[in-house]
Amino acid sequence: MPFRQLGLAEPILLAVRDAGYTEPTPIQIDAIPVVLQRQDLMGIAQTGTGKTAAFVLPLLSLIAAHRPQHRGVRALIMVPTRELVVQVEENIRIYARHLPLRVATIFGGVSERPQIKALQHGADIVVATPGRLLDIIRGREASLRDLEFLVLDEADRMLDMGFIHPIRQIARLLPRERLTLLFSATLSREIEQLSREFMTVS
Numbered sequence: 651m652p653f654r655q656l657g658l659a660e661p662i663l664l665a666v667r668d669a670g671y672t673e674p675t676p677i678q679i680d681a682i683p684v685v686l687q688r689q690d691l692m693g694i695a696q697t698g699t700g701k702t703a704a705f706v707l708p709l710l711s712l713i714a715a716h717r718p719q720h721r722g723v724r725a726l727i728m729v730p731t732r733e734l735v736v737q738v739e740e741n742i743r744i745y746a747r748h749l750p751l752r753v754a755t756i757f758g759g760v761s762e763r764p765q766i767k768a769l770q771h772g773a774d775i776v777v778a779t780p781g782r783l784l785d786i787i788r789g790r791e792a793s794l795r796d797l798e799f800l801v802l803d804e805a806d807r808m809l810d811m812g813f814i815h816p817i818r819q820i821a822r823l824l825p826r827e828r829l830t831l832l833f834s835a836t837l838s839r840e841i842e843q844l845s846r847e848f849m850t851v852s
Contacts, residue, residue: 656682659711661748666707669744675700682708685831690849692841693833702741705801705831710746712799712829713774721772722796723754726824728780728817730807732757738777738803751775758782780808780816787823797824802848805834805841814844821848 653666653674674682677695684691685708695701709725729735735757742753754768756778766786769776776783787794800821802808808817830849834841 651679657686657711658682658707659714661714662707662711662745665745665747666703668747671703675704677701678704678707681705681831685709685829686711688712688829690830691832692845692849693831694835694837695833696835701833702738702803703745705803705833706738706742706745709775709799709801710742710749710751713751714749723769723773723776723794724797725775725799725801726783726794726797727775727777727801727803728783728808728820729777729803730779730811730813732759732779734804735777735779742775742777753777756783756786762786780813780820784816784820787820794820794824797828799829799831800824800848801831801833802844803833805832805844806836806838809840809844814840817844818847 651674653663653671656674677693677699681691681693681704685705693701693704713724727738729738735755739753739755752773754765754773754776756765756776758779758781769786802817832845832849
């Protein structure tokens with residue numbers, strides 16, 4: 651099945667072709683049409699299966715299809731580590747190379763000020779670790795009230811690292827009407843509980 655049959659926007663298809671992708675992986679075939687229909691999704695997929703593209707490509711298509719006048723954050727992708735923040739952000743920039751997209755990254759170990767400024771100026775997509783993001787929004791330095799899309803990536807690792815409470819606190823500050831995507835390498839009782847808590851899965 652070619653990527654074109656999945657319903658992605660033309661700028662995204664151009665970026666996929668530029669990146670040398672030819673055929674979507676199984677997780678991409680399963681996830682992309684569901685996300686494009688704005689349905690909550692829980693995906694179980696190992697690293698190396700094309701998981702990041704499975705949620706980034708359709709999110710970019712949805713963002714490109716509608717440009718609101720507000721400058722607030724539209725999509726939040728939470729991951730467990732700084733290294734994954736950088737990796738996901740690099741992938742977003744590859745897939746969004748033909749889009750006028752604003753991306754911000756939030757993680758610890760560096761100054762908060764540039765991160766706060768990026769949020770205040772507005773970003774289409776924010777990739778963040780839960781702890782640093784909670785510090786910033788709890789300090790009322792930035793708002794996520796306009797958020798449309800929430801992605802919890804590597805959810806099992808975030809739970810193992812003790813991020814469940816920051817994730818819950820952040821979720822309480824988000825709009826109830828949103829698209830929520832959860833990706834995990836394993837399906838445990840805790841992951842099932844998390845999905846019931848945050849998602850509406852058909």
